Amino acid sequence: MPMPLAVLVSGGGSNLQSILDKIDAGLVDAEVRVVLSNKAEAYGLTRARQRNIPALALPHTAFATRQDFDAEMVRLIHAHGVDATTGAIALAGFMRMLTPEFLRAFPHRVVNIHPALLPSFPGTHGAADAASYGVRLAGCSVHFVDEIMDHGPVIIQAAVPALPSDWEEGGGEALAARILKLEHCIYPQALAWLAKGRLKVQDRHVLVAPPPRRIAAAPPCPAWRAPPWSRASSPPEHKAWQAAPKFRAFLADCPLNWSWRGAGATPRSSGPAGLIQKGVRHGAFPAFPNANG
Ligand code: GAR
Numbered sequence: 001m002p003m004p005l006a007v008l009v010s011g012g013g014s015n016l017q018s019i020l021d022k023i024d025a026g027l028v029d030a031e032v033r034v035v036l037s038n039k040a041e042a043y044g045l046t047r048a049r050q051r052n053i054p055a056l057a058l059p060h061t062a063f064a065t066r067q068d069f070d071a072e073m074v075r076l077i078h079a080h081g082v083d084a085t086t087g088a089i090a091l092a093g094f095m096r097m098l099t100p101e102f103l104r105a106f107p108h109r110v111v112n113i114h115p116a117l118l119p120s121f122p123g124t125h126g127a128a129d130a131a132s133y134g135v136r137l138a139g140c141s142v143h144f145v146d147e148i149m150d151h152g153p154v155i156i157q158a159a160v161p162a163l164p165s166d167w168e169e170g171g172g173e174a175l176a177a178r179i180l181k182l183e184h185c186i187y188p189q190a191l192a193w194l195a196k197g198r199l200k201v202q203d204r205h206v207l208v209a210p211p212p213r214r215i216a217a218a219p220p221c222p223a224w225r226a227p228p229w230s231r232a233s234s235p236p237e238h239k240a241w242q243a244a245p246k247f248r249a250f251l252a253d254c255p256l257n258w259s260w261r262g263a264g265a266t267p268r269s270s271g272p273a274g275l276i277q278k279g280v281r282h283g284a285f286p287a288f289p290n291a292n293g
Helices: 014-024 043-050 066-079 100-105 126-133 172-195 236-242 246-251
Strands: 003-009 030-037 055-057 088-091 110-114 137-144 154-161 199-202 205-208 258-261 274-277
Touching: 003 014, 003 043, 003 172, 014 030, 014 043, 014 172, 030 043, 030 066, 030 172, 043 055, 066 100, 088 172, 110 172, 126 137, 126 172, 137 172, 154 172, 154 205, 172 199
Parallel strands: 003 030, 003 088, 030 055, 088 110
Antiparallel strands: 110 137, 137 154, 199 205, 258 274
């Protein structure tokens, strides 16, 4: 069964869109059951409605306390068939802290995307803060949510060089736009892992289990084969052996020259699984990326 998913948004919902697109493409085994927003005007709600996904505005100002607001969200999420055992909650530009009561309702099932390389630049303006700080490398992080803002165990990160033009007044917007494109790659990837039960949290570390081994369909009875046995006469099941790994498709719309490091590599055993820039040795991000001159 696809993983039931609730998505929480406060704004444009481009991350929601990328999740929906990757679900449609068969790359994330999940089903968005409900989209909730604390802002009635959030365009993310419109995106959901265009696909006939239940989309509910829940203005937080209408609730006396944070606890009341979160309790209503938990009720609605459960009512749409998303529970702590099989379901998950994806924060996609949701600009409110969740209460401990909310998190206790879905332990290790709430994930968030943040436009900075955590633990640097948490908060509501991650990309702009990184730009005004003058970083040379910026990026984004998907992490499990805990009770501290932008703090829980990191699942996946992607990096992008910051340019001197990003450091100028207002340059944060250009950097944020480049980061957003990477967000659209790594968030669906993290959710795909979660949906397949491949993520395990050990203290602050998230281990990514290798994908289950592909078991090819049993070859047909020899009596049915067209002799002589050859590639040209292979039955369709054997195409499974030739299929490119699905995760490559996540990279198709990535803006940079990214490649994938080690399917199934775990952070502890053999370095972090994740996106790396082609031509750059793993673990050695360039101190002075070419883009910076
Ligand atoms: C994204 O950049 C996301 O990382 C950020 O809000 C934007 C939402 O864009 N989230 C945070 O800053 C959370 N601290 P979207 O509505 O187009 O998906």
